[in-house]
Amino acid sequence: MHYLFAEHRHHASDADQRREYRHYLARQMGPMIHALMLMAALAYGVGVVASALIRSSPLPVLLRLALLLPLLLVAMATRHVRRPRTLSLLALLCVLLLEIGINLNSFGHVPEQPLVMPGLLLPVASSVIWLGRWDFAAAMAMCALGPLPVLLLGNTDDVQIFQYFVYMAIAISLSAVLRAFMARTLFAQFRLEQQLREQAYTDGLTGLLLRNRFLELARLALDDIHRQQKPACMLFLDADHFKQLNDDYGHAAGDAALIALATAMRGQMRPNDLIGRIGGEEFAILLPGLDLELAGQRAEQLRVAVRAILRPDGPLTVSIGVAECDQAGENIGSLLARADQAMRQAKRGGRDRIVSAPGC
Numbered sequence: 001m002h003y004l005f006a007e008h009r010h011h012a013s014d015a016d017q018r019r020e021y022r023h024y025l026a027r028q029m030g031p032m033i034h035a036l037m038l039m040a041a042l043a044y045g046v047g048v049v050a051s052a053l054i055r056s057s058p059l060p061v062l063l064r065l066a067l068l069l070p071l072l073l074v075a076m077a078t079r080h081v082r083r084p085r086t087l088s089l090l091a092l093l094c095v096l097l098l099e100i101g102i103n104l105n106s107f108g109h110v111p112e113q114p115l116v117m118p119g120l121l122l123p124v125a126s127s128v129i130w131l132g133r134w135d136f137a138a139a140m141a142m143c144a145l146g147p148l149p150v151l152l153l154g155n156t157d158d159v160q161i162f163q164y165f166v167y168m169a170i171a172i173s174l175s176a177v178l179r180a181f182m183a184r185t186l187f188a189q190f191r192l193e194q195q196l197r198e199q200a201y202t203d204g205l206t207g208l209l210l211r212n213r214f215l216e217l218a219r220l221a222l223d224d225i226h227r228q229q230k231p232a233c234m235l236f237l238d239a240d241h242f243k244q245l246n247d248d249y250g251h252a253a254g255d256a257a258l259i260a261l262a263t264a265m266r267g268q269m270r271p272n273d274l275i276g277r278i279g280g281e282e283f284a285i286l287l288p289g290l291d292l293e294l295a296g297q298r299a300e301q302l303r304v305a306v307r308a309i310l311r312p313d314g315p316l317t318v319s320i321g322v323a324e325c326d327q328a329g330e331n332i333g334s335l336l337a338r339a340d341q342a343m344r345q346a347k348r349g350g351r352d353r354i355v356s357a358p359g360c
């Protein structure tokens with residue numbers, strides 16, 4: 001089933017929500033991660049040149065600058081990536097390269113000089129780019145442990161190592177705070193956008209999909225159905241004598257009947273079925289995988305279930321038209337129109353009944 005189709009189920013699982021959030025983060029953060037990687041490459045180049053000007057190193061400048069190439073390649077590869085895991089792995093690779101650079105540039109350090117560790121900047125500078133906890137933890141571990149080769153194997157005394165760990169602990173704590181606040185803000189934004197989208201897509205009275213959204217999702221679902229060469233049917237359903245209910249008992253009674261009708265439709269349908277409110281008291285249901293005969297049976301079950309809803313003046317009844325999608329790739333507009341015509345025939349036939357549309 002198409003992802004978008006599953007996305008708007010009311011019972012989307014927590015795992016679906018988390019996956020959707022990670023993709024949302026990747027879309028939002030992708031450009032920033034790319035920009036920060038370019039900045040990191042630039043900063044590395046400037047750092048190497050600056051250190052070459054102020055102190056000598058046993059390693060030639062060109063060798064140290066060579067690391068710029070993989071840094072730039074990683075930054076370029078990130079440009080169009082929007083898959084969360086790939087983005088995280090590329091960002092981790094960038095941190096790894098920078099840590100290698102820190103070791104290369106601190107190599108041959110003289111103990112009397114204070115050890116300036118640009119790696120202390122890394123946890124804070126990268127704090128907001130980590131999409132999950134695992135990549136944040138891996139990045140911080142890399143930042144903390146990355147300079148260990150030069151600290152343990154180079155000319156560094158115990159005081160400098162102690163200083164390094166104190167500063168690194170401060171930097172990582174700062175990074176954790178920044179990341180936590182950023183994550184909270186982004187999650188609130190994600191939920192808000194989700195709510196706004198849901199409001200724009202669903203009918204406030206019945207909670208069903210609004211016409212345009214129903215048609216959009218039904219179109220995608222039909223594409224899948226055609227590809228898989230499976231049958232599908234459309235039900236077009238219209239409440240009978242609804243004007244009379246409103247006129248005699250008021251709009252509140254009409255609204256209550258529509259809510260009960262929507263509840264009955266939801267109760268009768270499978271998770272894969274798509275239900276939309278097409279207009280006032282008209283509804284459409286797409287039944288993927290069902291042929292005309294099975295869809296007719298489902299429509300009959302629904303008709304009987306709706307009859308159990310009592311209006312002040314008697315049972316609520318519906319007229320239903322059923323149309324089966326032809327195998328030649330019929331579009332959603334034509335399928336809906338044929339189901340609508342069948343529904344009108346059911347009205348003309350006396351209402352509270354089901355009529356199947358002839359094949360097109």
Ligand SMILES: Nc1nc2c(ncn2[C@@H]2O[C@H](COP(=O)(O)OP(=O)(O)OP(=O)(O)O)[C@@H](O)[C@H]2O)c(=O)[nH]1
Nearest residue numbers: 238239240241242243244246251252254255280281
């Ligand atoms: N209460 C309420 N009424 C609605 C809503 N939307 C549409 N209606 C009413 O539904 C009624 C539809 O009336 P008609 O199209 O004449 O159809 P009908 O009376 O059901 O007659 P048949 O369809 O021929 O059986 C109108 O009175 C609309 O005002 C709604 O959201 N709430």
